[in-house]
Amino acid sequence: MSYRVIIFDLDDTVLDFKAGEKKGLATVFKHFNTAMLDYDAWVATYIEINAHVWQAIEKGAESQPLLNQRFSETFAAFGQSIDGVAAEALYRQVLNVNDAVIAGAAEVLEALYQKGYQLVVGTNGKTATQYQRLKLTGFHRYFEHIVISEEIGHAKPRQAFFEHIVALYPEQTKDAFLMVGDTLSTDILGAHQVDIASVWLNQSGQQALGKAYQPTYSISNISDLMSVLTI
DSSP: OOOOEEEEOOBTTTBOHHHHHHHHHHHHHHHHOOSOOOHHHHHHHHHHHHHHHHHHHHTTOOHHHHHHHHHHHHHHTTTOOOOHHHHHHHHHHHHHTOOOBOTTHHHHHHHHHHTTOEEEEEEOSOHHHHHHHHHHHTGGGGOSEEEEHHHHTOOTTSHHHHHHHHHTOTTSOGGGEEEEESOIIIIIHHHHHTTOEEEEEOTTOOOOOSGGGOOSEEESSGGGHHHHTTO
């Protein structure tokens, strides 16, 4: 296929979100924990609460109120009351300076840029955080457009998110677009809903579930994207 516009998810596709998340969670826990809580149990509870938060955001809920309460809800599960807004702000400070990248991502972006592909960021998340991380890594220079859910008011996998990107390239038909991401429920499902081809970066050997979650291609390493583009 002759793909021309390649849409990249950011977190855990080209930027290593987990590295910043790990530091951020440890920082919040150390600062606010006053009850000798077990860290592993606290993190497990946070992960569950955070998953529900992002499910709501992806369905169209306003993000900031939900993000402001995820840490207070986590501590509340252990009987401790904290300032959720302050905890979220502290966490965000750590995320904003996370410049860790996925191995091979820089080389792939450089190669695609040199070959003349039109590259677009298509990510959920906080606008300031994503722009800051792109600038810290230097990846911002590769992208013609940076589309962030908070900024446009629509989150993946909603069709409006992807339609916003397609509208940026009126000269291209949908078969020129390719979505690259690590998450079935947002990147792959969203691309499927608007008839855009997709590449699932499946680094942990998961199984795709259901027709709507079936990617056009599946790779285990971002470096393998180059072989997809020569098919």
